[in-house]
Structures are given as structure tokens and as C-alpha cells.
């Protein structure tokens with residue numbers, strides 16, 4: 001695992017955008033695994049900006065999102081389909097037929113999840129999977145105790161996640177956060193050819209330290225990234241606060257030729 005500490009969230013998002021952009025330039029028909037959440041918004045806007053300037057072409061790109069709420073239709077402003085359209089897909093030249101999220105309205109959720117796995121396999125697997133981490137330690141919606149070999153399935157959200165995402169739902173408008181979601185499994189995530197995790201802000205400092213430097217445990221699903229042979233974690237200084245090997249991470253980023261092109265971001 002490579003850990004890169006950037007001075008600010010803005011710089012962290014810029015670096016993540018640059019890495020994704022380069023992967024797409026190298027492989028125009030890249031299959032991208034995507035995440036939603038507050039952390040990713042600016043990153044998506046940066047990718048959209050590059051696309052608008054003609055620096056990046058999404059016309060052959062395929063995407064698979066990590067998760068979707070059960071019971072929210074695509075038009076619901078709290079659905080992850082809505083989020084993705086709003087923050088990325090409607091702003092870039094991607095063919096919407098190549099964008100995939102689980103259907104949280106499917107009648108047969110088990111079939112929907114098996115079909116999602118099949119579609120990913122048919123696409124040749126995910127090349128680059130973008131990840132955030134939740135306050136419960138989840139990646140996707142893999143809450144504590146999710147098996148490291150779990151696949152796409154319906155899950156129940158923990159009180160920590162209900163508290164994290166609850167504020168997006170406005171009871172005055174009759175909105176209620178679903179307690180269930182469909183999510184790629186931890187095993188599904190680990191099948192991606194490479195992982196890119198982006199984590200920013202003070203409130204994530206404890207959980208990201210556990211995921212990167214703590215023992216691997218299903219109690220912190222994010223710690224499963226330690227098993228992946230090609231995983232980069234980008235954090236800002238605030239999220240890096242509780243890491244014990246900060247000096248090592250800084251020196252590795254400063255000296256490894258792999259990062260030459262990215263140091264001046």
C-alpha cells in the first residue's frame with residue numbers, strides 16, 4: 001500500500017483526479033469503479049472540468065458504482081444514481097448506457113446483485129476502483145462484520161452510518177433514509193486491478209488510521225485494502241493526523257520515481 005499525504009483536501013482531490021485522468025488516457029476503455037459521498041464531489045467536478053476543456057475523454061469508459069440505497073428510485077435526489085448523474089455523468093461525454101449502479105428498486109434484490117457481478121465480469125472486471133471510507137470503517141456499504149470474501153448483496157446499515165448520512169434526508173420533505181442498501185462486497189472490491197482511496201477531514205483521522213495501520217479485521221472493512229497488491233491511499237493532513245508512519249509515507253512519495261509526475265500538484 002502507498003499512502004500519500006497532501007497538505008489540503010483540495011490538493012488530495014487534485015491528485016486523485018490526476019491519477020484517474022492518467023489511467024483513462026492510458027486505457028480509453030477503462031472500467032472505473034466509483035464511489036459517492038461528500039469526499040468525491042470536488043474530485044468529480046475536477047474530472048468534469050478536464051472533460052469540458054477537452055483534456056479527458058470518457059466516450060469509451062465504463063463505470064460501476066459501489067452501492068445504492070434499497071427503495072430509492074433513480075429520480076430521488078438522495079439516490080446514488082441521482083448523485084452520479086448530477087456530480088459527474090451529466091457533465092461529461094460518457095455514454096450513460098456504460099454507467100452502472102445497482103438497482104435498489106429491483107423486485108428480486110438477490111438476482112439484481114448476481115446480475116451486477118455478472119456485468120462486471122463481462123466488462124473484464126474493474127480496472128481502477130475509487131474508494132472512500134465511512135465513519136463505521138465501511139468501504140462501499142460493507143459495514144463491520146462484512147466478510148472479506150463478501151460479494152455484491154443487500155446489507156443493513158449501522159447506526160453510525162445512519163447518523164453519518166441521515167442529515168442528507170429532509171423529514172420536512174417526507175424523506176427518510178433507507179436502512180438497507182445494495183453494495184459490492186469486500187471481495188468484489190478486492191478483485192479490482194487497482195484501488196484508489198481518498199480520505200479527507202479531521203473526522204476521518206481515527207478510522208483511516210485503523211484501516212491503514214491497524215490489524216486487518218472485518219470490524220473495519222476498510223482494513224481489507226491491506227490485502228490488495230496495488231492500493232494507493234490519498235489523505236489530507238487532517239485525515240492523516242493519527243497515522244504513525246507519516247515520515248515514511250512522505251519520504252516514499254518524495255523519492256519514488258513512480259510519483260515524479262505528481263509531485264508538483
Ligand code: F6R
Nearest residue numbers: 035036037038039132133134140
Ligand atoms: C459511497 C461509499 C461510502 C463512502 C463513505 C464516505 O458510495 O462507498 O463508503 O465512501 O461513506 O462518505 P463521505 O465521503 O460522505 O464521508
